[in-house]
Amino acid sequence: MTSWMYPRMSADSFKFENLKKRYNLRITGESASTDNVAARAYPKIFAEIIREKGYKPEQVFNADETGLWWKKMPARTFLNFLFREEMSAPDFKVAKDHVSLLLCGNAAGHMIKHMLLNHAKCSCALKNKDMHLFPVFSHHNKKAWMTTVLFTNWFHNCFVREVKDYLQDKGLEFKVLLVIDNCPGHPKALKVANKNVEVIFLPKNTSSLLQPIDQGVIAVFKAFIFIHQWQGREERALHKQPAWNSEC
Template sequence: MSCAEVGRRVVKNESSIRSIKQMQAEIRQSLCAAPTMAKRVSVVRDKVLLKAEKALSLWIEDMSQKHVPVDGRTIREKALSLCEHFGPMTETPERKAFMASKGWLASFVNRCNLKNLRVTGETASADQESASTFPHEFRRLVGRKGYLPEQVYNCDETALFWKKMPSRTYIHKDARQAMGFKAFKDRLTLVLCGNAAGHMIKPGVIYRACTPRPLKNKSKESFPVFWQHNRKAWMTAILFLEWLQQCFIPEVKSYLRAKGLPFKALLLIDNAPGHPQAACAADENFEVVFLPPNSTPLLQPLDQGIMKCVKATYTRLTFQRIRDALDANPHLNVTQSWKSFNIADAIILIAEAVKAIKHSSVNACWRPLWRNVVNDFKGFPSADTELENIRIIAMEIGGEGFSDMAEGDLREQLEAHRGVLSNHELEEMTKSSTESEDDDAERLEQAEPPAWTLEKFADVFRQAQILRDKILEYDPSIERGLMVTRGITASLRPLQDLIDEAKKRQRQLPITMFLTDASSCMEASGSNCEDDQPSCSRSKRFP
C-alpha cells in the first residue's frame, strides 16, 4: 500500500506518513522500552453511541426473552434507529456519522458477550429442519432412560404487564395523562413450569425490586409464587440456577413423592441467554435438555397456548376484582379500585390463574414433542372462553371502553405483553432514576416480618365473631347461615393452633427471667447484693 493511499485512509498528509515510515525503527525501539501503561491507547467513545448501545443490549435481551429471533442485519438497523433517537437529546461537539458497520457489530457482540447471536448468514427465523428432527431424538432419549410423563417438565418465561388495562378504557387514558404515573407499564417476568402429565409447579415471579412496599414485612416463603428480583425484571443465569435449586427441585421432589415415584426428572428449556449450561450440573437426579435454536414457537410445550391462557385468566381475575370491589362499596369508582391494586394483589391473582389451568390443557401442549402421552387430544388450549368471560365482566363494570369492549381489544391486550419495546421505552429503561427507586425498595428488606401477638389474635377472632353474628342475623336460611359460620370457624383453625401455642409458651416462662434482677444487682454492687436479696440456694432452707 502506497503512502498516498495510507494518508487518504487515515486522513493524514502524505508527507507525515513518509516521515513516520522513515522513523519506524526509532518508534519500534521506543515502544519496546516504554512501560506497559504507555502502550495503551485511551479512546473517548461517542456519548450518543454509548447510550444507543446500552439501549440496544436491553432490546436484544428483551427480544430473546420473548423468543423473537434477531440477526445481524436487524441489530444494525436498530442501532441506527437508536442513534437517531438519542442524537438530538445529547450535547456533543462534533459527531462522526455512525454507519453500524459489520466491524462495529463484531465489536459490539464481543463487548456484550452475545455468544448465541446469529450475526451473519440467513435471516433468523423458526428453524423448520431442527423442529422436524428434534421430536424423534427427544422421544428416543425419553424411552431409553425410562422417563414417565410425570417426570418430564418444560419451563418457559414470559413478560407480564401486571397492571395494564386495554388501551380504549378510560383507566388507561387517565394513566397516560397522569405525570409520572407509569404503573400500567410496570413489567414482571412470569416463570411457568409444567410436566407432560399436566401438573404445574408453583409459578415464579421476577420483579425489578427486592421488597416493594406492599410486600414489606411479608415472609417470602409464604408467597404463593417463587419471588426473585433484578433491576430489569428479567431472567438471568444466576436467577435461573437459584430457581432450579430453591423452587424446581423441591417442588418436583414433593410431587413425585406424593405420586410414589422416584426423584428422576428431565427439564426441557430453550436456548435463552438466561438458561446457562451450568444448569445441567445442578443435581445428579435430573438432566436438562435444550431445544434447538429458533424452534420455540414450534416445539416449546408451554408456548402452544398455555402462556396466553394464563394471561387471559389473570386479566379476567383482575376485571373480576374491580367488579367485586364496586359491588362491595357503592362509593368506590373504577379508577380508585384500580389504583389500589398493587403487586401483592398481582402475585395472588397470578397463582390463582396458574391453578385454574386444566391438566388436560397442559398435557395437550406436549403433542408436537411427545404425541403418545397426550390423552384425548381436542386441540391446543385456547383463550377464547376467557376472553368472552372478560367481555361480560367488563360490561357489568361499565364506562368508556368497558361497556363496549370487543374481543379485538382483549386480544390486543394479550399481545401487548409480547410487544416490542419502543425507543422511548428503552430510553426510560436506561435511565438511572429507577435504580434509586429500587434501592429504596430494597432497603425495606431489612425490616423484620411482624410476629403474631395475643392482642393481634384477639382482634382477628373478635372481627370473625362479628362476621358470624352478621351472617346469622341477615341470612333468612338458618341452615345456610350455620353452614357458612362453621366454615369460617374451620378456616380459622390454623390460627387457633397458633394462639394455643402462644399461650402455652407464655405459661412456660424460663426460670432465668427470675434471676435477671439478681444478676444485674451483682454486677452493680458486688457481693453486697446477697444481703438485700436471697439467692436460689438460700431459698431451699425454707420449709
C-alpha cells in the first residue's frame, strides 16, 4: 500500500530538491501542508480496521469532491497557438464557469452515481427536463460547493441506497466502510448516521497522500470529460451546429 504513496526518489527528484534549496522555492497548496508522519503510520491502522471488521473490497468506499471548470480550454491545442497573443492580453479573462462533483467508488473499482453541484437549480440547457432521469445526483447552491447539509443529503439519499442495491446484487452483506477526509463539508455526525455504514476520517493534512480516489481516479475522469467535450465541439464545428441553445 505504501508503494504508490511514497515512490522511490529519482534523479529528477534530487534536481528538484536542489533547485528548491538554491532559489528558496516553496510549495503551496494541499500537498505543502501534508503530515508525512501521520500518513506513513495510517496504512497500518487502516489495514487493522479492515482485518478486524472483515470488510471485502466491494464494501470499502471512498468519496471526495472536485471542481470541474467545464469551459476551460486545454493548455496545448492548435487554438491556443493561433490565439496566443489575444490570450496574453492584459484584459483577457479565463472562463471560470464551474460545477462541483462528488465522486465515490469502492476498492473493487465500482463507481456509484456521481453528485453534481451546480449554481442554479435548473440551468437553461436543462429547462423542462426531468432531473431524476439523469445519471447524477443533482443539487445546487450559490457557490456550487459542498456543505454539511448537502453531504448528509447525499449520504442518506444516494450513497446508502446505491451501495445497498449494489451489495444486494453481489450477494454481499450490507456492511460498508466509507473513508472520507476532514474537510468542513463532511459532518462528524455521519459516524452514527447508519448502523450498517462505518464512516472513518483520514488524519488531518494527509488527503493528498492517502485519499484513494485522488490517486488518478479524478484525473482520469476529468480527462475523459474533456476529451468527450472537445470531440463533440469539433464535430459540431464541422457540421456547423450550435454548441448550445441560444434562445434560452
